[in-house]
Amino acid sequence: MLQAISASDATPMARVPWLEPGIIMKLLDAGALGIVCPMINTPADAERFVRYCRYAPEGERSFGPVRAGLVHGPAYARQANESIVTLAMIETGQGLANVAEIVRTPGLTGVYIGPSDLGLSLGYEAKLDQTEPVVVDAIKRILEAARDAGIRAGIHCLAPAYAREMLGLGFDLVTLGTDIRLFTAAYADAMRALRA
Secondary structure: OHHHHHOOOOOOEEEOOOOOHHHHHHHHHOOOOEEEEOOOOOHHHHHHHHHHOOOOOOOOOOOOOHHHHHHHOOOHHHHHHHHOEEEEEEOOHHHHHOHHHHOOOOOOOEEEEOHHHHHHHOOOOOOOOOOOHHHHHHHHHHHHHHHHHOOEEEEEEOOHHHHHHHHHHOOOEEEEOOHHHHHHHHHHHHHHHHHO
16 A cells, blocks of 8 residues: 555555554555554653654664655655654543643654544443544543644544534544445445445
8 A cells, every 4th residue: 555655645644553663663664654653641652652753863763764765765764753744542531631741742743533442431432423522522622732732633533524523623634434434335325226
């Protein structure tokens, strides 16, 4: 997918499965220009995340960007620390409690809300387009903390109408479901039309 994206003008981003340096560095070396990292619950987690995405002396990323250097040019190594997007996922009660400190992490580009895990963590249903007042208030609190710190804020959505609502609140980035969900929904619509 990173090879396909590099043929376009889109910015290649990747969501890693966990705060683990090996997979973060592997995806950056493969050409990702941004990393979304789940379960950032403390300022220490956020600091580690940023360090894993940056070369020394600001970080501890290993140097091996063979593909990234080929795709992004010879200045990649000099510019990587300033150009890699780092989005910390806030998706737990603990992350919410620490959000004011997390957003002040030097080098952190922004936060990205995982609404399903956030809802679960707060005692509500795991769903993307949250409507429970407590969860909606938590989402607004995370957005406000990001704004106060001068960094970006994103949220994972399902329905286009909900994504528009989140953009209206001031989110910089919204995503619509996943490729599998979109494919499945389109296929279900096609099957309904066929059976009709």
